[in-house]
Amino acid sequence: EVQLVESGGGLVQPGGSLRLSCAASGFTFSSYWMSWVRQAPGKGLEWVANVKKDGSEKNYVDSVKGRFTISRDNAKNSLYLQMNSLRAEDTAVYYCAREIALRYWGQGTLVTVSS
Amino acid sequence: DVVMTQSPLSLSVTLGQPASISCRSSQSLVDSDGNTYLNWFQQRPGQSPRRLIYKVSNRDSGVPDRFSGSGSGTDFTLKISRVEAEDVGVYYCMQPTLWPPLTFGGGTKVDIK
Numbered sequence: 001e002v003q004l005v006e007s008g009g010g011l012v013q014p015g016g017s018l019r020l021s022c023a024a025s026g027f028t029f030s031s032y033w034m035s036w037v038r039q040a041p042g043k044g045l046e047w048v049a050n051v052k053k054d055g056s057e058k059n060y061v062d063s064v065k066g067r068f069t070i071s072r073d074n075a076k077n078s079l080y081l082q083m084n085s086l087r088a089e090d091t092a093v094y095y096c097a098r099e100i101a102l103r104y105w106g107q108g109t110l111v112t113v114s115s
Numbered sequence: 116d117v118v119m120t121q122s123p124l125s126l127s128v129t130l131g132q133p134a135s136i137s138c139r140s141s142q143s144l145v146d147s148d149g150n151t152y153l154n155w156f157q158q159r160p161g162q163s164p165r166r167l168i169y170k171v172s173n174r175d176s177g178v179p180d181r182f183s184g185s186g187s188g189t190d191f192t193l194k195i196s197r198v199e200a201e202d203v204g205v206y207y208c209m210q211p212t213l214w215p216p217l218t219f220g221g222g223t224k225v226d227i228k
Contacts, residue, residue: 035217037164044205044207044219044220044221044222045156045158045164045207045209045219045222046219047215047216047217047218047219050215050217059214059215059216060215061215061216062216095163095164100211100214100217101152101154101166101169101211102154102156102164102166102209102211102217103166103169103175104166105163105164105165105166106163107163108163
C-alpha cells in the first residue's frame with residue numbers, strides 16, 4: 001500500500017524558516033518524480049514544486065522561487081521542502097504527492113505563518 | 116502558464132441524479148507524444164485530494180464507474196451518472212501537459228439538494 005506521511009508543519013513568524021518532510025513507503029521511491037502541493041485555508045489547490053527521480057531537476061511555482069528548496073533522499077525514501085523567508089500568504093496545508101500526475105497524496109501538514 | 120477554468124463554481128444535486136462539471140484550458144493539452152494529459156481530483160470534506168481520472172477518461176483503480184471523463188483539446192467534462200451522498204466535496208481538474216507549472220482549476224463544490 002502506498003503511503004505518504006508529511007511532517008514538520010507548525011506556527012512560524014513571518015521571515016522565518018521551516019523544513020517539511022514526507023516519508024514514503026509501499027513503492028519504489030527512486031522511480032518517481034515527487035511533488036509538493038499546497039492549499040490555503042478555504043482555497044483551492046496550488047502546485048508548489050517537484051523533483052525528478054534522481055534529484056537532478058527541480059521546478060517551482062514563481063511565488064516560491066528563491067525561497068523554497070525541494071530535495072529528496074532516495075536512500076531514506078524521503079522528500080523535503082525547505083521553506084525560508086516565509087510570508088503570511090504561505091499559510092496552507094502542504095501535501096506531498098507521487099509523480100507528475102499526482103496519483104497518490106499524503107494527509108498534509110499545516111504551516112501557519114503569523115506573528 | 117496554462118489557465119484552467121472550471122464551471123460551475125458549485126452544484127447542488129438530488130441524490131440519484133446526474134452531475135456534470137466543465138473544465139477549459141487556455142491552451143491545448145495535447146502533448147507532443149499525442150496524448151492528452153488532463154486529470155480530475157475529488158476532495159471530500161476534511162480529506163486529502165484523491166485522483167479520480169487521468170489522461171481525460173481513464174478511471175483510477177477503486178473509482179466507481181459512475182464517474183466518467185471526456186473531452187479533447189481545451190474542453191473537458193467530468194460526469195457523475197447518479198450522485199451518491201459520498202460524492203459530496205470539491206472537484207478539481209489539473210493539467211500535467213504544459214509544465215512547469217502544473218495548474219489546477221479553481222474547483223467545483225458538489226453538495227446534495
